[in-house]
Structure formats: C-alpha cells, structure tokens
Amino acid sequence: MKITSIIFTVFATLFTACSSSDRNTHLKMGDQVxxxxxxxxxxxxxxxxxxxxxxxxxxxxQDFLSFEKMGGSELxxxxxxxxLDQRGSGHSQNAKNYSLNRVIQDIEELRLKLGVxxxxxxxxxxxGVLAINYALKYPGNLSGIMMANTTAHFMNPGQIREQIExxxxxxxxxxxxxxxxxxxxxxxxxxxxxxxxxxxxxYKYIAHNVNTIIKMDSIENSYSRxxxxxxxxxxxxxxxxxxxxxxxxxxxxxxxxxxxxTPALIxxxxxxxxxxxxxxxxYKFVNxxxxxxxxxxxxxxxxxxxxxxxxxxxxxQ
Numbered sequence: 033m034k035i036t037s038i039i040f041t042v043f044a045t046l047f048t049a050c051s052s053s054d055r056n057t058h059l060k061m062g063d064q065v066x067x068x069x070x071x072x073x074x075x076x077x078x079x080x081x082x083x084x085x086x087x088x089x090x091x092x093x094q095d096f097l098s099f100e101k102m103g104g105s106e107l108x109x110x111x112x113x114x115x116l117d118q119r120g121s122g123h124s125q126n127a128k129n130y131s132l133n134r135v136i137q138d139i140e141e142l143r144l145k146l147g148v149x150x151x152x153x154x155x156x157x158x159x160g161v162l163a164i165n166y167a168l169k170y171p172g173n174l175s176g177i178m179m180a181n182t183t184a185h186f187m188n189p190g191q192i193r194e195q196i197e198x199x200x201x202x203x204x205x206x207x208x209x210x211x212x213x214x215x216x217x218x219x220x221x222x223x224x225x226x227x228x229x230x231x232x233x234x235y236k237y238i239a240h241n242v243n244t245i246i247k248m249d250s251i252e253n254s255y256s257r258x259x260x261x262x263x264x265x266x267x268x269x270x271x272x273x274x275x276x277x278x279x280x281x282x283x284x285x286x287x288x289x290x291x292x293x294t295p296a297l298i299x300x301x302x303x304x305x306x307x308x309x310x311x312x313x314x315y316k317f318v319n320x321x322x323x324x325x326x327x328x329x330x331x332x333x334x335x336x337x338x339x340x341x342x343x344x345x346x347x348x349q
Contacts, residue, residue, distance in 0.1 A: 089117070
C-alpha cells in the first residue's frame with residue numbers, strides 16, 4: 033500500500049505539473065504593463081491556451097497590435113500568446129538604452145516574470161535578429177523558435193540589391209544591380225521606392241494587395257504609438273551626420289544559426305520581397321524545418337490558415 037501510495041503521488045504530481053504548465057492558469061490574461069529592471073514600461077497582452085509563446089514583432093519600432101488583429105490571434109488555439117511591444121515601440125515606453133543585449137534582457141526578464149521554465153519565441157521580420165540572439169544566450173529556456181518571414185542580417189546589401197531589382201521589375205524595367213557601396217545602395221533604393229510610390233505599387237514589397245496595407249495602417253494609427261526604437265536605428269542610415277549607436281544590429285546573425293540546437297521552424301513566403309523569397313536558405317539551424325507558403329511578407333494575414341497550421345503543427349511535435 034505504501035509503494036502504491038508513493039507511485040500515485042508521483043503520477044498525480046506529474047499530471048498536475050503538466051496540466052498547470054499546459055493551461056498556464058497562473059498567468060494573468062489581457063493587457064498589462066511589465067516594468068523592466070531599468071524601469072521601462074513595456075506593453076504586454078496575454079491570451080490563449082497551451083505552451084507560452086512570446087511574439088517578437090518587426091520594424092524595428094513596429095508593434096504587436098496589427099499582427100494580433102490580422103490573424104495572429106488564431107495561434108491562441110494552440111499557444112498562450114504573450115504579445116510584447118519592444119521598448120520604444122507601440123504602446124511601450126521610450127528608453128535611453130536600445131542595445132541588443134538590453135532588448136534580449138527584456139525578453140528574459142519577461143519570461144521570469146511569467147514564471148515559466150521554457151518558452152517558444154515567434155519572430156517576424158526584424159524580430160528574427162532578436163530571436164537568434166536570445167537562442168544563443170538562453171538556449172536552455174527555449175522549447176523552440178519560429179522564424180516567420182524573418183531576416184537575420186538587418187539592412188544587408190544583398191537584400192537592398194534584391195529590393196531595387198524587384199522594384200524595377202514592377203516598373204517593367206529589368207536591371208541588374210552590382211553596386212556594393214551601402215550609401216549608394218540606400219540612395220538607389222530611395223529612388224526606386226519613390227517611383228513605385230508614384231505608380232501606387234510601393235506596397236508590393238510586403239503585401240499582395242494594397243488593402244492589406246490599408247488595414248494594417250488603420251490598426252496601427254488607431255492609437256498614439258511610438259517608434260523611437262526604429263527611428264534610433266534608421267536615422268543614421270538616412271542622415272550621415274548622426275552616429276549609429278548600435279552597430280550590433282547590423283551584423284549577419286545567420287552565420288551563427290549553426291550553433292543553435294533549439295528546434296526551429298522557418299516560415300517563408302514564396303513572394304516575400306521584403307527579406308527575399310530565398311533568404312531562408314541562409315539559415316543553418318541544427319534542427320530546423322522549413323515551410324514555404326504562397327504569399328508575401330505578411331503570411332499571417334494573407335495565408336492565415338496555412339500559417340496557423342504550420343505553427344501549431346510545430347508546437348504539437
């Protein structure tokens with residue numbers, strides 16, 4: 033009887049732990065404010081059921097709201113989604129420190145605040161830089177990372193060349209760009225974007241339909257938001273008189289993905305001309321799965337059913 037009682041207690045404890053972890057009943061749902069160790073207020077929203085997943089938006093300096101409202105909430109069926117506005121983004125407070133180490137620390141402090149041992153990270157676009165660096169620093173705290181239309185080399189010359197060439201194809205002028213000077217590439221990109229804007233085709237880099245952009249803008253313009261994080265990184269690229277304070281964001285982190293053993297899901301759009309339809313080939317995670325979907329940079333909206341199935345399937349495995 034004593035042995036039976038011990039076995040029953042062990043199994044009951046294990047069941048309770050798994051059930052609690054799966055349901056995350058201890059988590060407070062809804063909109064809330066998380067305060068970092070350096071006293072920055074970050075906007076967070078928690079919703080859903082299942083393993084905890086922190087969403088890392090793009091930009092830099094965008095927000096989580098448009099992702100959530102344009103299909104991201106479908107993931108709440110299989111995940112407890114923790115939507116996070118990074119410092120200096122969306123509803124979150126501006127900061128004096130936007131270093132990569134500090135932003136990664138924000139994610140880790142949030143995990144500790146949530147009281148969960150392991151998390152998933154779901155990153156979009158620029159958020160891939162953050163996901164990779166978190167995985168390198170805290171591999172033991174991850175169940176998996178999901179790279180949705182992400183880049184691991186922010187504003188890289190190859191990406192800019194591809195964007196210029198694609199822009200001219202949209203304008204029915206095939207051209208090959210061999211330029212390697214970054215400033216000249218930025219000027220070339222500005223020229224073609226201006227021409228695309230005049231032809232009402234600028235949206236093509238990230239969406240198939242202009243209504244997708246209109247919807248996203250209407251959501252993001254529905255409240256007073258900040259993009260200070262993004263402006264801090266972008267302004268020195270535009271204004272040569274300004275010094276880039278955070279050059280670490282512009283390194284090629286795809287080169288380090290072969291050091292990451294955490295299971296990785298790479299979701300790529302066959303017509304994604306923001307990061308490039310073939311960019312996914314640069315990832316070399318030890319344990320990775322690639323899912324190619326029809327659509328562009330906003331697969332979570334344009335191809336939501338397949339996007340949701342890919343993410344939830346990965347989590348269930």
